[in-house]
Every structure is written in structure tokens, then in C-alpha cells.
Amino acid sequence: MTANRDRRRPITRPVFHHTTFATLKLDEMVEFYEAIAGLEPVYHGTDGAWLTNDEANHRIALLALPELKEAVDKGHTVGLHHTAFEYADFHAWLDNYERLVERGIRPFLCLDHGMTMSMYYQDPEGNGVEIQFDTFGSWTKSKEWMWASQEFGENPIGEYFDPDQIVAARESGLEWDDIHRRTRAGHYIPEVIPQVHLPELW
Missing domain, CATH: 3.30.720.110 (Signal recognition particle alu RNA binding heterodimer, srp9/1)
Known part of the structure; x- marks a missing residue:
């Protein structure tokens, strides 16, 4: 029997679940995402918040990580x-x-x-x-x-x-x-x- 070599993608595909952002403005971000798309915190602490607007446990995660730096020229750099x-x-x-x-x-x-x-x-x-x-x-x-x-x-x-x-x-x-x-x-x-x-x- 020969091995199946065509394994470029999973046969059982995962579905997209959430996006995570590092932030220096945790409370402002929680307020914004609740305003923009009805995302409510399932948990909102001092170090992070996990928000959802549907049946999932969270769709947006916000991490207030220590020693974060401000972005530089964010609108003109690669990334999300x-x-x-x-x-x-x-x-x-x-x-x-x-x-x-x-x-x-x-x-x-x-x-x-x-x-x-x-x-x-x-x-x-x-x-x-x-x-x-x-x-x-x-x-x-x-x-x-x-x-x-x-x-x-x-x-x-x-x-x-x-x-x-x-x-x-x-x-x-x-x-x-x-x-x-x-x-x-x-x-x-x-x-x-x-x-x-x-x-x-x-």
C-alpha cells in the first residue's frame, strides 16, 4: 500500500474562532468592541478580557501584557x-x-x-x-x-x-x-x- 502524500490541507478543517490583541488600553478596547459589535466580556480582569457576541466563549481576546511598546507607523507596516x-x-x-x-x-x-x-x-x-x-x-x-x-x-x-x-x-x-x-x-x-x-x- 502506498502512503497518501497529498496532505497539503487538513481533511477535517477547523473553523475560525477568535482574534487576540495585545493592548495598552484594555478598558477602552472593551468599551469599543462592545459599542462596535455588541461584544460583551465573559471575563474582564486587570490583565486581559475575553469578549463574545454569540454562543462562543470568546471571539476577541485582549491581553494587557507587561512591557508592551506603542506601535510605530502601524498603518503602513505588515500585519493584521x-x-x-x-x-x-x-x-x-x-x-x-x-x-x-x-x-x-x-x-x-x-x-x-x-x-x-x-x-x-x-x-x-x-x-x-x-x-x-x-x-x-x-x-x-x-x-x-x-x-x-x-x-x-x-x-x-x-x-x-x-x-x-x-x-x-x-x-x-x-x-x-x-x-x-x-x-x-x-x-x-x-x-x-x-x-x-x-x-x-x-
Whole structure:
């Protein structure tokens, strides 16, 4: 019998569980992630916190490790760019934007990628956080579109949009799919096109 040499990936695949950040701003980070995505601490001590917004024991871990140093030029160095959270539909997603605006929390970047409409925020340590919804309403369909479409291959970043214009479009009575099509056609471009780089906080 010959050995199975094609072992490039596990036959039983693990599912993604959580992301961990080292932080000098533990309490601020706990407050931010509760505000941005409803993550509540399962445990919040002096040395760390473990947060969840679903049935998992935690989805974000925050470690207040000793002797941490401030990041330097974080927005222009390699590493994690952002962590993403997904709403089930357009209206919940946009309602969340309006709720966060009332708390003084605004995205630094908004992009319609085709398979998602996404707003990018920044936590107190400078890490990116994406809040999105799937425009296909189906991961199977959005995955197929990413794989097969010439449109995504030619422009994977997508179209920039001004979220306040999206709010106004909804208030005018436009349906979400019309708004999505118009966004893809460049109807809601912001006055200033932001960088995809994370903004430098220091």
C-alpha cells in the first residue's frame, strides 16, 4: 500500500474562532468592541478580557501584557489590517452605522466590494474593524461571484462610498438593492477618497 502524500490541507478543517490583541488600553478596547459589535466580556480582569457576541466563549481576546511598546507607523507596516463582523441584511447594517454616529464613532473607509458593502472603523489601538453585510444574502453565491466574475478580478477593492449619502438614499425611499447598484456605479463617491491604509493614530 502506498502512503497518501497529498496532505497539503487538513481533511477535517477547523473553523475560525477568535482574534487576540495585545493592548495598552484594555478598558477602552472593551468599551469599543462592545459599542462596535455588541461584544460583551465573559471575563474582564486587570490583565486581559475575553469578549463574545454569540454562543462562543470568546471571539476577541485582549491581553494587557507587561512591557508592551506603542506601535510605530502601524498603518503602513505588515500585519493584521482588520477583523470583520457581518450583519444579515442592509437595514441592520445601516442602522448600526447611524447608532454609532450618535456615539461619535465613524468609519474611516467605506467600500462596496460587490459581494459585501463594508464600513471600516479603527479601535483605540489602531486596529481595523470591518462591519459588513453580504449583498447576495448567501455565502455560496457571493463566493461563486468572487471566484468567477471578471468584475471582482478587475477591481477587488471595489467602489468608495459616503455612508451619509447611503442613509439619505434610504430615507428617500430607494430599496437597498437599488442603492447597491448605484453604489457600484459610483453614485455615492465621497468628496475625499480615503486611503485603504489604516490611519496612523500616533
